[in-house]
Amino acid sequence: MLRGARVVATGSASSAAELRALGATPVTYGDGLVERVRAAAAATGPVTVAVDTVGTDEALDTSVALVADRTRVATIAGFARGAELGVRLLGSGPGADPGTQVRDAARAQLVELAGDGSIAVHVARTYPLESAADAHRDSRAGHAGGKLVLLP
Structure with a gap:
């Protein structure tokens, strides 16, 4: 609180x-x-x-x-x-x-x-930068259970 x-x-x-x-x-x-x-x-x-x-x-x-x-x-x-x-x-x-x-x-x-x-901050999943399209697809699917993070 x-x-x-x-x-x-x-x-x-x-x-x-x-x-x-x-x-x-x-x-x-x-x-x-x-x-x-x-x-x-x-x-x-x-x-x-x-x-x-x-x-x-x-x-x-x-x-x-x-x-x-x-x-x-x-x-x-x-x-x-x-x-x-x-x-x-x-x-x-x-x-x-x-x-x-x-x-x-x-x-x-x-x-x-x-x-x-x-x-x-709860990170649900990380992705290498080259997998940005996968991260975007997962975010659009909804209910990721936390933040989706792109890593360089």
Whole structure:
């Protein structure tokens, strides 16, 4: 619970143990998601920030249903739906903020937190640079279980 944040993370039932190990309260996605997230967050108050990394209508609709201030909802994947809903678009999609300032501001802090063991990056698989196409195929298949890393 870095900086006092409490994280409620959505995922499949099979990912619950991993999400819990990362310090999040796991909630299974699917019908009734808004109610399940609201119930999971009830002990600490309302949901005040949402970050969508999937881009589904369910994720974005749930985010805007739970977070009163849409400027505190961001997506890195659902650019068309996010634009319709008036949430922050981050990344390289149409109309998105590339996040340069956010990354620049966070980089030193993240390096420090990784260095002191406060956060860890799970590497699912490494690839030699000449296998970049394989890494890309694996990333497009989804659910890699961690970061895919290209090595020189």
